[in-house]
Amino acid sequence: MIFLYELKKILIKQYSLLLYLIVIIFAAFSLITAQHQTYGFATVTERNEYLETITPFTGELTDEKAAEITALKEEYLAAKAAVNELSNKYANGELDDAAFEREMAQYNEILKREEIIEQIFSRYEYAAADPEKRMLIPAGSVPVLSDTSVNFLFLLCITFCCAYAVMIEYSGKSRYILITTKGGQKATMAAKLAILLLLTSLTSIIISCFDLVRLSDELPLEYWGYSLCSVPAFDNTAVDISIIGAFLSAQLLKLIGYLFICVAAMLTAHFTKNYVASVFPFIAVPVVADYLAERDSQALFLPTGMLKGAGYFLGDKADKGYATEADTVIYFHHVPLLYTVIMTAAVVLFIVIGAVILIKSGENRLNSKRHGVKHIPKAVVLTLALLFCTACGSTRQAECVDVLSNTENSRYSFELKYEDEKELIAVTDKSSGESFIIPVETFVDESYSIMSIYPTENYLYYMKGRNSGVSIYRIKLSDMTREEIIKSSDTADKSILGLTFSWSDTENRFSAVRLFTDEKNIYLIDKNGMVFVLNPFAEKITDCTCIIEESVLGGCIFDGKAIYYIDEDGVQKMYNVVNKTFRI
Numbered sequence: 351m352i353f354l355y356e357l358k359k360i361l362i363k364q365y366s367l368l369l370y371l372i373v374i375i376f377a378a379f380s381l382i383t384a385q386h387q388t389y390g391f392a393t394v395t396e397r398n399e400y401l402e403t404i405t406p407f408t409g410e411l412t413d414e415k416a417a418e419i420t421a422l423k424e425e426y427l428a429a430k431a432a433v434n435e436l437s438n439k440y441a442n443g444e445l446d447d448a449a450f451e452r453e454m455a456q457y458n459e460i461l462k463r464e465e466i467i468e469q470i471f472s473r474y475e476y477a478a479a480d481p482e483k484r485m486l487i488p489a490g491s492v493p494v495l496s497d498t499s500v501n502f503l504f505l506l507c508i509t510f511c512c513a514y515a516v517m518i519e520y521s522g523k524s525r526y527i528l529i530t531t532k533g534g535q536k537a538t539m540a541a542k543l544a545i546l547l548l549l550t551s552l553t554s555i556i557i558s559c560f561d562l563v564r565l566s567d568e569l570p571l572e573y574w575g576y577s578l579c580s581v582p583a584f585d586n587t588a589v590d591i592s593i594i595g596a597f598l599s600a601q602l603l604k605l606i607g608y609l610f611i612c613v614a615a616m617l618t619a620h621f622t623k624n625y626v627a628s629v630f631p632f633i634a635v636p637v638v639a640d641y642l643a644e645r646d647s648q649a650l651f652l653p654t655g656m657l658k659g660a661g662y663f664l665g666d667k668a669d670k671g672y673a674t675e676a677d678t679v680i681y682f683h684h685v686p687l688l689y690t691v692i693m694t695a696a697v698v699l700f701i702v703i704g705a706v707i708l709i710k711s712g713e714n715r716l717n718s719k720r721h722g723v724k725h726i727p728k729a730v731v732l733t734l735a736l737l738f739c740t741a742c743g744s745t746r747q748a749e750c751v752d753v754l755s756n757t758e759n760s761r762y763s764f765e766l767k768y769e770d771e772k773e774l775i776a777v778t779d780k781s782s783g784e785s786f787i788i789p790v791e792t793f794v795d796e797s798y799s800i801m802s803i804y805p806t807e808n809y810l811y812y813m814k815g816r817n818s819g820v821s822i823y824r825i826k827l828s829d830m831t832r833e834e835i836i837k838s839s840d841t842a843d844k845s846i847l848g849l850t851f852s853w854s855d856t857e858n859r860f861s862a863v864r865l866f867t868d869e870k871n872i873y874l875i876d877k878n879g880m881v882f883v884l885n886p887f888a889e890k891i892t893d894c895t896c897i898i899e900e901s902v903l904g905g906c907i908f909d910g911k912a913i914y915y916i917d918e919d920g921v922q923k924m925y926n927v928v929n930k931t932f933r934i
Contacts, residue, residue, distance in 0.1 A: 356541040419544040494564040497581035498661040513628035514618035558601040586665025600659035607656030802864035
């Protein structure tokens with residue numbers, strides 16, 4: 351009886367049915383207006399011809415398929431060369447109109463298929479780069495599969511409905527009537543929780559079905575069992591899973607994320623009795639994590655990151671660095687599979703415990719005293735929630751690693767490697783060719799990742815930290831001892847009662863991204879590309895002085911005496927660090 355009453359009240363009187371229907375309608379509208387898979391062709395005829403041509407080559411890439419695709423490409427290139435030769439002869443008067451048209455006729459058919467052949471060869475090149483893992487599929491992109499955006503409309507609907515369903519009991523004073531009914535508060539809260547969880551789950555499943563329809567349009571059904579890395583967006587994925595497996599897993603993660611928001615919003619509303627506090631945090635956190643985080647992967651380490659679904663299956667993404675074309679910058683780091691599993695289990699546990707807390711806290715006062723069930727203080731629940739979010743969000747992530755490539759002034763060459771998720775530096779003696787790894791024990795502080803390294807004759811200088819605070823060290827290559835040159839106060843986090851706090855001194859913070867040195871001074875490049883000089887004996891990193899007040903990110907080389915760089919206008923300039931003069 352209470353369940354049916356609450357069902358009617360939540361769906362009709364509190365407008366939850368209308369709000370959830372609006373979410374579903376918007377999802378359906380997005381499905382209708384979504385761009386259909388074109389495979390890069392403007393007409394249906396071209397798309398059908400493309401699929402007819404590429405279908406025999408799809409699947410596992412064999413030597414026979416590779417030979418046929420290569421032959422098709424060579425045939426097209428030969429035809430193109432022949433047409434160019436004929437055009438030259440025609441222009442020089444060696445062929446009349448009739449002869450030119452007759453000779454051209456034999457190449458018209460293959461030249462009309464230029465875009466199809468180019469697209470097939472592009473798909474072949476991607477699969478051939480790693481034929482043991484990748485399979486050849488006709489689609490170069492599957493947007494619905496790689497979509498990591500958060501459905502903020504659905505998120506707003508969940509937080510509004512869940513918080514309102516709890517808060518209405520306090521504003522309407524109906525709670526005091528339920529106190530006089532045995533088990534009234536407990537049954538009412540259980541009914542509310544069940545209805546909202548079912549409504550949220552049903553809506554999430556319906557939206558997932560819409561996405562499944564989009565997937566069938568973007569990628570034919572016969573390719574769903576292929577490995578996920580066959581899709582270019584997941585080229586470096588660390589998860590061995592099929593395309594359909596990744597899709598279903600991403601939808602499941604989203605569902606769990608929505609249920610987490612549902613329970614968390616109800617818990618917050620129940621114990622704070624504040625509507626704004628129950629809605630705002632669960633909207634603000636995903637927005638801030640999605641748009642203001644320094645790396646996209648950071649948002650995935652929070653419980654709210656589960657709303658991004660497919661993001662947990664993406665691999666590392668790299669781009670060109672700042673100093674030289676040889677440098678690469680990893681701007682997106684994949685989330686380890688083990689962490690995803692542990693966080694999912696923790697979120698599910700939170701949902702279960704949160705539901706139990708909500709139901710138990712709904713017992714009336716008489717029942718609580720009779721069974722010895724004490725009221726759960728607000729502070730305890732909020733602390734548990736904060737601890738949970740901190741545990742999920744404080745996992746260390748690898749920062750963007752950039753290695754300055756100028757090593758001519760050293761007898762050694764260096765390479766940054768990863769083994770067992772730890773950063774190591776491989777050293778090679780240029781004269782003897784012998785290689786060795788700098789011991790892990792040398793890196794005492796593993797709180798942050800290496801951002802930049804620079805070798806000299808006898809030392810290896812390196813910088814660790816974040817863009818908001820860094821520390822500089824050097825390793826003596828003869829005995830592998832490490833010396834701390836200068837440390838920013840922003841590089842250390844402190845933990846109190848399991849909560850992580852960043853104790854940072856804003857006056858001692860510097861946003862450096864790379865370093866180089868002549869062993870007399872240390873030169874730092876900040877995130878804006880300006881160059882600063884720092885005395886190694888300085889008390890704090892902010893004691894540095896700016897010597898180049900324009901960006902050098904277009905290219906920068908240091909030879910020990912001068913800094914050669916390209917400014918934002920493409921002009922090559924030189925700054926002499928000895929006499930402190932500029933020259934163009």
